[in-house]
Amino acid sequence: MKKWDDQQALQIIRNSADSGQVLTHGIRQLVDCFGYVDEIAIDPLAKHFLRSKAEVYGVIQYYSDFRTCAPGRHVLRICQAESCQATGARKLTEYICDKTGITLGQTSKNQRLSLEPVYCLGLCANGPAAELDGQPMAGLNKTKINTLLDRLQS
Amino acid sequence: MSADDSFCVFVPGDMLAIALGADELVLALKEEAKVRNISLEIVRNGSRGMCWAETLLEVQTKNGRVAYANVSACDVKGLFDAGFLTGGDHAKCLGLTRKIPWLARQNRIIFNRCGIIDPLNIDEFKAAGGFSGLLIALQMSADEIIEQVIDSGLRGRGGAGFPTGIKWQTVAREESDTKYIVCNADEGDAGTFSDRLIMEGDPFRVIEGMTIAALANGAKTGIIYIRSEYPFAIKMMRAAIDKARGANWLGDNINGSEKSFDISVFVGAGSYVCGEETALLESLEGKPGIVRSKPPLPAVKGLHGQPTVINNVITLSAVPDILARSAKWHAELGINRSTGTLPFQLAGNVARGGLVEMAFGVSLRTLIEDFGGGSGDGSEIKAVQVGGPLGAYLPPDDFDVKTGYEEFAELGAGIGHGGIVVYGGDTDMKVQARYAFEFCAEESCAKCTPCRIGSIRGKELLEADTINTELVDELCQIMIEGSACAMGAMTPIPVQSAMKHWPQDFEGQGK
Numbered sequence: 001m002k003k004w005d006d007q008q009a010l011q012i013i014r015n016s017a018d019s020g021q022v023l024t025h026g027i028r029q030l031v032d033c034f035g036y037v038d039e040i041a042i043d044p045l046a047k048h049f050l051r052s053k054a055e056v057y058g059v060i061q062y063y064s065d066f067r068t069c070a071p072g073r074h075v076l077r078i079c080q081a082e083s084c085q086a087t088g089a090r091k092l093t094e095y096i097c098d099k100t101g102i103t104l105g106q107t108s109k110n111q112r113l114s115l116e117p118v119y120c121l122g123l124c125a126n127g128p129a130a131e132l133d134g135q136p137m138a139g140l141n142k143t144k145i146n147t148l149l150d151r152l153q154s
Numbered sequence: 155m156s157a158d159d160s161f162c163v164f165v166p167g168d169m170l171a172i173a174l175g176a177d178e179l180v181l182a183l184k185e186e187a188k189v190r191n192i193s194l195e196i197v198r199n200g201s202r203g204m205c206w207a208e209t210l211l212e213v214q215t216k217n218g219r220v221a222y223a224n225v226s227a228c229d230v231k232g233l234f235d236a237g238f239l240t241g242g243d244h245a246k247c248l249g250l251t252r253k254i255p256w257l258a259r260q261n262r263i264i265f266n267r268c269g270i271i272d273p274l275n276i277d278e279f280k281a282a283g284g285f286s287g288l289l290i291a292l293q294m295s296a297d298e299i300i301e302q303v304i305d306s307g308l309r310g311r312g313g314a315g316f317p318t319g320i321k322w323q324t325v326a327r328e329e330s331d332t333k334y335i336v337c338n339a340d341e342g343d344a345g346t347f348s349d350r351l352i353m354e355g356d357p358f359r360v361i362e363g364m365t366i367a368a369l370a371n372g373a374k375t376g377i378i379y380i381r382s383e384y385p386f387a388i389k390m391m392r393a394a395i396d397k398a399r400g401a402n403w404l405g406d407n408i409n410g411s412e413k414s415f416d417i418s419v420f421v422g423a424g425s426y427v428c429g430e431e432t433a434l435l436e437s438l439e440g441k442p443g444i445v446r447s448k449p450p451l452p453a454v455k456g457l458h459g460q461p462t463v464i465n466n467v468i469t470l471s472a473v474p475d476i477l478a479r480s481a482k483w484h485a486e487l488g489i490n491r492s493t494g495t496l497p498f499q500l501a502g503n504v505a506r507g508g509l510v511e512m513a514f515g516v517s518l519r520t521l522i523e524d525f526g527g528g529s530g531d532g533s534e535i536k537a538v539q540v541g542g543p544l545g546a547y548l549p550p551d552d553f554d555v556k557t558g559y560e561e562f563a564e565l566g567a568g569i570g571h572g573g574i575v576v577y578g579g580d581t582d583m584k585v586q587a588r589y590a591f592e593f594c595a596e597e598s599c600a601k602c603t604p605c606r607i608g609s610i611r612g613k614e615l616l617e618a619d620t621i622n623t624e625l626v627d628e629l630c631q632i633m634i635e636g637s638a639c640a641m642g643a644m645t646p647i648p649v650q651s652a653m654k655h656w657p658q659d660f661e662g663q664g665k
Contacts, residue, residue: 021440022438022439022440023440023441024423024437024440024441025440027423028421028423049440055441058442059440059441059442062425062442062443062444062599063423063424063425063442063443064423064424064425065382065422065423065424066423066424081344081345081543081593082344082345082502082539082543082575082586082589083344083345083501083502083575084344085502085586085589086501086502086503086575086576086577086578086581087502087503087530118383118424119342119344119426119593119596119597120342120343120344120345120346120383121169121383122169122170122341122346122347122349122350122383122384123169123170123173123347124344124345124346124347124499124501124502124507124573124575125170125205125206125347125499125500125501125504125507125508126170126173126174126205126208126507127501127502129173134385135172135173136169136170136172136173137173138170138173138174139173139174
């Protein structure tokens with residue numbers, strides 16, 4: 001992910017709006033580039049997509065992919081949906097939270113890791129499933145998680 | 155396929171295989187082949203749906219493909235030593251793929267090519283029957299296509315089970331210069347992955363189905379709404395659309411027919427409710443996915459106020475064969491008013507999870523026990539949830555039910571998108587019921603009060619020290635009668651089915 005850049009963000013917003021795309025497209029482009037939407041972008045988003053600032057804010061709040069603060073360097077999304085529950089996702093999530101000292105939805109103080117819930121990755125026959133920085137993982141257990149977290153800490 | 159000195163192996167490139175290390179496997183295969191000076195072609199096919207055997211490595215032999223189950227990079231040396239390139243015996247060998255009972259017993263129509271062809275090879279797609287339904291549709295009038303789809307008895311596979319042909323007829327009769335075909339690939343139900351598998355394994359089939367829908371309705375623009383949790387499906391559909399356009403199967407003057415249609419991909423942003431058709435339309439317009447009041451139906455006033463067909467991926471994927479083989483053929487598959495096949499998905503605590511395509515009418519027990527092989531941890535199965543987070547929990551006593559829309563409705567359940575999640579013996583049904591409310595609270599679009607407040611009150615009621623089931627029932631009734639869409643109106647289904655079948659789990663001290 002790139003560090004937030006006002007000028008580049010403005011360019012992204014302009015390009016998206018000028019090509020006739022909808023508001024969520026513009027926000028998606030920002031999130032794909034910087035990992036989040038800085039609040040400073042709400043004003044130009046509103047202006048270029050002809051929406052009120054409240055509407056822009058409402059869209060960002062509504063969708064779980066969108067956020068207004070930077071995520072950690074690594075984002076671990078752990079599936080919380082039923083199929084993964086049936087294979088022990090709840091206990092595994094508790095274990096991960098204990099080991100990392102943060103809960104779902106939080107970012108570690110050193111900005112190294114964010115934990116997030118995700119509701120179904122479509123890997124339901126091989127739970128528990130998760131995704132680290134876009135890389136899917138299935139059939140998880142404590143051993144695999146330990147290896148993974150050790151790698152992230154080093 | 156393989157010349158004397160060259161070998162062809164298949165390693166699925168689908169999201170699950172990759173999650174289980176298929177990319178590392180490919181690297182290891184290439185390296186070992188190089189060391190042994192063997193010429194090796196590696197095809198990244200889609201998944202066969204045998205999730206329990208992933209990563210499933212196949213090799214082309216004189217007698218057909220031979221399969222090796224649960225292969226990882228560390229198995230590669232041993233496989234070469236065992237002569238796997240000519241189908242050599244090995245502890246992980248399953249024999250000829252086509253003879254594996256789990257696959258051979260299925261009735262694969264929608265998934266007939268999935269896992270077999272290279273998903274982006276348009277020539278292989280055509281050689282395996284691809285575009286033959288579209289070619290027939292291009293010779294027909296719109297009314298004739300719709301008549302075929304009505305006669306086939308095809309119903310929406312997204313969950314509601316509405317007759318597809320009737321939906322198309324409504325849109326076709328609307329007079330408007332602009333109409334849309336929207337393919338709903340927001341497959342958010344836990345325990346379902348058939349949309350993902352077909353998009354990743356046979357994307358041209360989805361394009362073919364959407365194009366036939368466009369011909370029947372007079373639409374020029376198609377959009378496929380794919381959830382962001384499916385990055386591999388997004389990439390695959392985009393690549394397939396580009397290839398189809400390049401080969402003149404999309405765009406202007408499709409295959410010289412003077413008909414035009416094109417498709418774009420729209421990526422969701424993490425919202426379960428957006429799978430509901432009117433919320434999906436709002437989302438496509440760049441707004442929060444808040445459900446619209448019906449009427450007007452999307453078929454009359456849909457995307458940007460224009461007549462819009464919204465169909466699920468599997469519904470559209472079922473259409474090409476109806477045109478290619480006949481409506482009568484389709485109508486004769488299945489039972490009663492549930493015609494054709496459904497790709498069932500076995501998930502959760504199950505020994506052999508994966509995709510099982512069968513004609514409607516197969517019993518739940520056959521799916522869970524014969525295909526699924528019972529629970530994954532060896533415990534006695536306590537419950538299954540069919541049809542996603544809003545589906546009923548069913549006890550083993552109900553497993554002899556035949557799969558069908560009406561057959562499930564009689565049990566107070568729904569077949570939904572065909573997802574079956576298995577729960578083992580140690581499951582606390584009160585926790586599952588509470589989760590249904592929690593999920594509703596998390597995903598509610600908050601437009602209507604019964605869903606927004608009811609979900610939170612329900613969660614609180616199930617957190618109490620002593621559970622007042624009468625009050626929970628009363629709350630459920632309010633949510634059923636007063637919610638604007640299925641999210642609030644169906645959340646009571648898992649809750650009430652859990653209370654009905656496992657009352658002992660709701661007695662005594664809560665937690």
